[in-house]
Every structure is written in structure tokens, then in C-alpha cells.
Amino acid sequence: MAKTRKPNEDEKIVKENVQKRFKNMFSGENQPLSNLSLQEVEALQTRVAELEAQLEGQPATPTEYKPVMPVVAPALQSPSGMPARKTRKGQHEPAVTAALQKRIGLWVTGISAAVGLAFFVVALYIVFDLQGGMMELSDIVLMPFTVLMFIANLIGWRLVQRNRPVLGVWISYLTNVILAPVLVVLVLKNFYVMMIGYLAIFSLLFIVMVLPKTSRRQAILAAIGAALVIAGIEAWNPAFRLGTSHIQNFTLMVLGPAAVGILVLFITTQQLRNPRIQTRLTALIMVVIIPLLLGISILVTSLARTRIEAGANTELLGTSRGLASIVSTWLELNSNALQGLTLQPGVFRMNAHQQQPVLQAMAEAYPYMYLVSTTNLDGFNIARNDNADLTDYSDRDWFKGASAGSPVTYQSLIGRTTGKPALVVSMPIRTGAGNIVGVGMFAADLTDLAEETKVSTIGERGFTYIVDANNQALAHPDPTYTAELRDMSDYPPVAALRQGQTGLITFTDENGDRWRAYATTLDNGWAVIAQRPESEILAPARQFQIVVILLVVAGGGIMLALAWVTIRRTLQPIATLTSTISAISAGDLSRVIEVKSEDEIGVLASTFNNMTNQLRGLIGSLEGRVAERTHDLELAAEIGRTVTERVTQLSEMLTEAAEIIRARFDLYYSQIYLTDPSGERIILRAGTGEVGKELLQRGHHLLVNSNSLNGRAVVEKQAQIVADTNENPKFLPNPLLPNTRSEMSVPLIVDGKVVGVLDVQSERPGALSESNLPAFEALAGQLAIAIRNAALFTEVQEARSEVESQISRFTKQGWQDFLDAIRQGHRIGFAFNDSQVIRLKPEILTTISNADCLNLPITVTGTKVGAIQLPANLKANELQLVKSVSEQLAQHVENLRLLAQAEQYRAEAEEAVQRLTHEGWASFLQTQEKLDPGYVFDLIEVKPLSEKSNDPSDYAVKQPMTVGDQVIGELAVDNPDPSAEVAEVVAAIAQQLSGHIENLRLSELNEKHAQREQTLRQITGALRSSNDPATILRTAVRELGTIMGRRAVVQLTGMQRAKQPESTAGNENESNAPANHS
Incomplete structure (x- = not known):
């Protein structure tokens, strides 16, 4: 059963088709617009009007057309199809999506893992280089934490990679931001201010730039909780904590990687959220310069420290x-x-x-x-x-x-x-x-x-x-x-x-x-x-380190500023170019990019200026093309409505469609061919003017081949265009149409099958070309659908007439069978007289007169089965009432007739079942030669009934054994004082015994049938083993005699020579008879 489409699905399909055809129309692609429905044409027209209204800033009105400059689709879109949100400066910034959140999570956890590894390396440097291998309490606690930090961030990176970015970022946040300062304050004195600052800066970075909005409240609460824990530890001040004088190297361990981590985290998240070349180049320069400066500073401080x-x-x-x-x-x-x-x-x-x-x-x-x-x-x-x-x-x-x-x-x-x-x-x-x-x-x-x-x-x-x-x-x-x-x-x-x-x-x-x-x-x-x-001793070295760090920071900051300014000045023309291109893509074609240099950027600006000039010219000419094509589409929609309304009259529809196409498109001549059932010819079915009438009278037709323009359109299933007949050597002129200068043949295609050809001709060269082909293809699609609908309508009408005829014939035959003058009289009638209903006698029914009476027929499915006779002086309302009663009476009588015939058929079926049961038992008893007529139990043993001297007819309790309504035996009990309970027990036993005996008989019958089927399959298999008729006959007689154990003969009659029958008594050695005897 076909699945019913929903209305919204139809709308979606229509919208997609319309958009596809609209793009093809303006792109100039030569794609046939076959099967374009009226609904699609109207939707296409509405789409054109909406685009025009967007240019004028007016609401879309699909019925009116005003030629304006069309909209240029924006060329700059957010990458990966992501929605964009505008910033204050008018730039488009991509919204945070799942993919962006995943990329941010990967970068954050990866950078945090690298920072954790850097912490660990710095800790090793401090312990084994600065401290000569001496482990302090801070080293014992914080060095394992750096390993934990590295491992936890690797786990977070893996979770983010497996599309669980929130959990991965949370692990990094809790490890790096929440746990780290708490552990530092737990083992070190006088560091709570630095750690509170660390907590505030990093938690702010994570909350604003890394974590999703749904997790910000929990992150803020976690940061506040960590700050409270730090304050509590500082108030507790446990005795095992180390003082500031013992941990001079810890500041270097914390501030270096932390500062680098903050910088890298900020730049990375900003770049991911708002990708910019300036930020990317600056980050690339700093990635190269910062490690170089750090390496130089470490080398210099190491040498100075050694000295x-x-x-x-x-x-x-x-x-x-x-x-x-x-x-x-x-x-x-x-x-x-x-x-x-x-x-x-x-x-x-x-x-x-x-x-x-x-x-x-x-x-x-x-x-x-x-x-x-x-x-x-x-x-x-x-x-x-x-x-x-x-x-x-x-x-x-x-x-x-x-x-x-x-x-x-x-x-x-x-x-x-x-x-x-x-x-x-x-x-x-x-x-x-x-x-x-x-x-x-x-x-x-x-x-x-x-x-x-x-x-x-x-x-x-x-x-x-x-x-x-x-x-x-x-x-x-x-x-x-x-x-x-x-x-x-x-x-x-x-x-x-x-x-x-x-x-x-x-x-x-x-x-x-x-x-x-x-x-x-x-x-x-x-x-x-x-x-x-x-x-x-190391105080001068540390002072020198501080000086070097300050110089590196200052130098890095200066280089960052210089790089930023230099890159910004370098990329300023690109920003101007991007802004101008965005304005052009939004429709402002008056913008011109100022060319200030002769380098690659200047060449690019000149190229875009040239492109803008070409767009201005293209869009200027596009206005006229839109007006022309919209006009053609309006005409196509109007003609589509016409052919849809006249779908029941194919000939008139085609004639009117051809005339409308000629008149509305200002053509010289138009005609419509339909393919014959064989598909070898196309026959003219409609033509305009006197030429069309003459060609129709001739029965004009063309062969489906490449010799003619219309035949070639059918063969190739593509439109054939002759823009100028004088320049096309393959054009074959028609003497009746001497003024034809351009011609177009468009195939009428439905479900991939060509049903005809629309041929249009013009007196002007170039009037029919690729530019107006979409409109005629739309017309061809409408005509093809209308032709198919007309054919389907005709088929439906014929099928409906046939069904009605069959129903009427069956109804008439049913009434004839019902009133067969055997079970029912040939006529039945009733009359109402003096407040009572009486049945009319047969002699009255045969002599009843219709004179001076109003006869209302009683019809069932168009077949008259009776009539109602009424006085002729009935009023109009009374007559209407009688008609209603007549209809209901007809239906009721028909139901009664069907019910009576069903009951009759049921009785006949029951009779047939009883007959078959009787015949079956008779056959069964004949085959059971050794079966005794009955059995008797004399309170000692069970004996055949023949050995019983007493007649069972003298028994007090008797119960017949029946199968259906057929009596197959009797169960008798010699009970001098019978009771109802005994009779009920005997009846139940008799019923079960009857059913069981019947099942045994049917089982035996089924076994015989199965054996017979097996025998037939065996014989058939043996016969199929050979293709020689003589061998087949010999095999058949041998297999039949062997299986049945009887003499069997097979012979062919009607031969011109004497035939010797082939016989066998079941011996396979006797099968070597001559072949002609078979």
C-alpha cells in the first residue's frame, strides 16, 4: 500500500524543486524543467517576487512584478556553516558550537598538559641544579602534583577527543585552577596572596573563555570554595609549612610557566573564538621568539649563576x-x-x-x-x-x-x-x-x-x-x-x-x-x-635572574607590541579589502577598493575592482532577463491552469493550449504531437490557424527518428532549438509555413517516457533560444502531466463503467436466482389496504395494471428489481418522501435477498458436508472387512457383538454416535433403572467416542492421500529423468505396475500403424520393449 505524503513534505519537495529550477534559470544551465506542476510554477513566481521585494524593502507580493536590481547573495559566510553573531565593530564572530567547544577543549587541555610538564621540568631543574639534589617539603608535595597535573590533563584531552568536552575541561579546571593553589598554600607560608591571584586570574579565564555557559555557576562556586579553603589553611597555619626564606626558588617555578600558560591560553582561546590573521601571525612570532628569549635567559643566568x-x-x-x-x-x-x-x-x-x-x-x-x-x-x-x-x-x-x-x-x-x-x-x-x-x-x-x-x-x-x-x-x-x-x-x-x-x-x-x-x-x-x-651566596645570582627575567619580559612585550603594530599595518589593506568585499557581497556594488600599493595586495584589490565592475554590468542586464523570464513563467502558469481545467477533454485541451501558447508568446505557429502506442510515430493532435486544420485533416504524422526536429526531440529526450533557420543546414522547412525563422521542439516527458512534442515557431530570428527555454520546458511539463492525467481519467472512467456493469449484471443474476419460481415466486408483491398489509396473490401480480398510477422503480446498483405504485395525485413533498423511502427500501430488500441467499448457500454446504461424511463412512466400512459390527462388555471381558446373544435394542439407555448430523453408530447400556445422570454420562462418552473415531478415519484417509501423492511424485520424478517419449512410456508403465502390484498397460491411440500395448507385471526386466511401442 502506498504511503500517504504529509502536506509539509509536499511543500518541502515543491520548495526544493522551485529553488533548483530558479538557480538553473539564472545560471543558464541547460537542464529541462520537466514535470513542473502548477503549484511549483506559482511557488517559483512567489520566490521571484520575494527577492524583488527584499531589494525594495517592501513586503513580497507574488502577483505583482516590479523590475529592480536583484540581490547578490552574501559571499562571506561563517566557516563550516556555523551561525554568526555580530560584534560591536560589525565583524561576524562564530557562535560557540559543539565543534568549536571541542577544539577549545583540545587546545586548553593540551596546553595545560604542556604547562604541567614544564612545571615538572622546572622542578627537576630547581631540585637537582639549584638545590644540589636536596628535596624540600614543597618539592616533595608539588613535584608529584606536576605529574598528576600532566596525567589529568592528558585524560581530559582524551575525553574531549571522544566528544566529551565539558568533562575533559572540568578535569583540567579542577586540577590546574582549584587544586594547585590549595596544595601550594598547604605546604608554603606567605603565598596565599599570590595563590589567590592565581586562582582569580585562571578561574576567570576558564569561566569566560573555556567553560560553557551552563557550567559557569558551578565553576564560580568551585573557585569561591577554593578561596575559602586557602583562607582557612592560612588561618590554621600548620607547623609543617615552610617559610618564605626556605623557598626562594619556588617563585621562579610558579611564575614562569604560569605566565606563559596564561599568555598561551588567552591567545589560543581568542584565536579559536575569533580567528584573525593578525592574532595568528603574532602568536606564531611569539611562539618562535619567546622560547628563544627563554633559552637565552636561561643560558645567561646559568652562566652568571656559575660565575x-x-x-x-x-x-x-x-x-x-x-x-x-x-x-x-x-x-x-x-x-x-x-x-x-x-x-x-x-x-x-x-x-x-x-x-x-x-x-x-x-x-x-x-x-x-x-x-x-x-x-x-x-x-x-x-x-x-x-x-x-x-x-x-x-x-x-x-x-x-x-x-x-x-x-x-x-x-x-x-x-x-x-x-x-x-x-x-x-x-x-x-x-x-x-x-x-x-x-x-x-x-x-x-x-x-x-x-x-x-x-x-x-x-x-x-x-x-x-x-x-x-x-x-x-x-x-x-x-x-x-x-x-x-x-x-x-x-x-x-x-x-x-x-x-x-x-x-x-x-x-x-x-x-x-x-x-x-x-x-x-x-x-x-x-x-x-x-x-x-x-x-645565591642572592646576586637571583637578583641577576630577576633582572634578566624583567629584561626578557620587557623585551618580549616590546617585540610583541612591535610585531602587533607591524602586522596590523601590513594587514590593514586586507582589512579594508575585506570590509569592502563584505559591503559588495551585501549588495553595495558602488564600493571601490582604493589601491595604495603595487604588491600582491594591490593586485588583489585591482582584481576585485574589476570583478565589481563586471558584476555591475551583469546585474544591470539581469534586471531585464528577470522581467522577461518572470513574464514567461506567468504565461506558463496561466496556460498550466487552462490545461488543468480542461483535463477531461483532451482534444479540446490540446487545441486551446496550442492557441494560447501561440497568442501569449506572440508566435507564428504552434502545434502538439502525441506518440502512438507503438512509439514509432508522433501524430499531430493540435495545431493553430488554417495550417493546423489542414495538417489535422491530412492526419499528419512523423516517424520517431533523427530526420526531423520533432523526431529528434523524442529520440534524444531533449529540447531541439533552431535559433535561425537560415543558418542551420539541417532545418527542413514546411511549405505551409514559409515564414518560420526560428523553431523549438520540446519533448513532453512523464516519468521518463516521452508522450508527445510541443513544437513552436516564430517569424523572428533568435526569438526562440536558450534564454526562454525554461518557460517552454515548464509548459511542456504541464502539458505532459495534463496528457497523462487525461489518459488516466479516461482509463478510470472506463474501469468505473465496467465495474458498474459487472455489479449490475451480478445483481440482476442474483435476483433471478433468488426469484426462481421454485423456492420463491417469480414475483412477490404486497399492498396496503385499510390499515393492513396484505400479500398479493400470484394471479393478481400477473394482471396488475399500471394505468392511472405513479410507478416509482426500486433499483439496486442501477438494476430495477421492483416498483412502488402510488396514486398519481401526490404532492411534490410527498413524492420526495416516497423517493427516499424507495431508496431505503431498495437497500433493505437487497440486504434481505443477500441474507436469504447466504442462508441457502449455508444449508447447501451443510448438506454437502453430511453427504460427504456419509459417503466417507460408507467407503470406510467397506474397506474395513475385518471390523466387527460392534463390541459388548459382559462385566468380564469385551467381545465382538456377534458373540453376544442379547440384542442391544433391549437396553434401557441408548445414545447414538453422530458426526455432524450423520449417525455412525450407537452406544447402549443395560441399566434396569436409568437416571438422568447416567444418560448424561453416556451422551458425553458417545460424543467423545464419535469424535475420536472420526479423527481416526480422517487420519487414515490423510495417510492414503499422502501415499498417493508420494506415488505420483515418484512416478513424475521417474518420468522427468528422460526426454525420449518411448523411454518415458516404458518408465511410466513399469513404475505404475511396480507400485500398484498389478498388470498395467499404456498405449498411444490414433497412430497409422498397429500398436502393441506395453504391459508389465512389476518386473523391471520386461521394460526393454521397442521404442515405437511407446
């Missing part, structure tokens, strides 16, 4: 060695003085009176020596410079060392004399023969030692200090160290020195500050150490 570090390390080494030289000199001078003391004659004689003045003289010579004394080998004082009580020093290491023969012994201790930390230097006192007779010593205050050795700070926080062989602080800028002779064995530089490490020592103290130290070891085991904070 500064080398200088600082050299200075630290010089300080340590210089102080060691001073200490060595001081010790050497004091050791020489003590040695001179021990060589005095008064001293080695161990005479206290002689020693006393010598000791005092030495103490006066060296004021920092608060004690100069001598002891005997028992450790007891011989003499002292301070005239104090003599003291036993046998327990002191300086005594033990000197008495044991050590040339010089040094010991740091808390003096017994002063109770303060002191340095004791001792030497053995030897006689002229070299024998040790005592010990000479002096004790000096360590504070005086620090002053004498110039122990002081280096820079702002660096300092030098001295430790003895036991790692006790001898001189330190912090007096508390010397006052208590603090053991510095666990201090990293001292511990490294004692472990054999020399050179530069880098360590981190208990406060987390990083230091660099140099240690110089003296001959007596003392160590002179100079150390300085790494931050102070």
Missing part, C-alpha cells in the same frame, strides 16, 4: 684558609715564646725564685696569658706568674702530654684559676742533656683568642669559627659556644670533616636553612671553618 657561585665558593675558601693561617701563626708565635721560656737557665734548673721573674715577664709581654707557670714531674706548681697558691695539675691532659715528652700539647678547658674557658699550651722543660725535669705552660682566655684571631661574621649571616681536636668550640661569633666549650661533633661541617670529607660542604641545619662551608685543618688537629647561607 657567582664560583666566586662565592672561592671567597669562602679564602676566608677559611686565611683564618687558619692566622691561627697557625698565633699558635706558632706563642709556642715559640713558651719554648724560649723553657730554655731559660733559671727555668730548667727548676728554681722557683729564678723562675718567678721570668714567668711574670712573659705574662706582661703577652697580656692575654692570664697564667704562666711551671710544674714538676708530679704535676705540682713550681712557680706562677700570679703569685697564687701552688696547684696540683697532674690530672690535666696538657701536663700528661708534656710530661710524656710531647713537644707541644694543647687543651681546651674551664680554668681553675678564672673559672672560664681557656686554652692551655704546654711544653716539657729539658736540661742541657735533654732530660725532662718539668713542664712549662701558659693559659689564655678563649675570648681573647677569638679577638686575636679575628673570628667574625661573613656577609649578613655567614661566620667563621674554630674547633679543637676534640671538636670543642674554641672561637665562635656566638659567645655561648665558647663559654661552655660546646661540643660540635654532630654539627654537619665538623662531622663531615672528621669523616674525611674535604672541600666544599653543603648541608641543611635544624631550621631547614641550607649552608655552604669550607673547613681547614691545622697541624694540631684544630679546624677552622667558614660557612655562609646558600641563599646569601
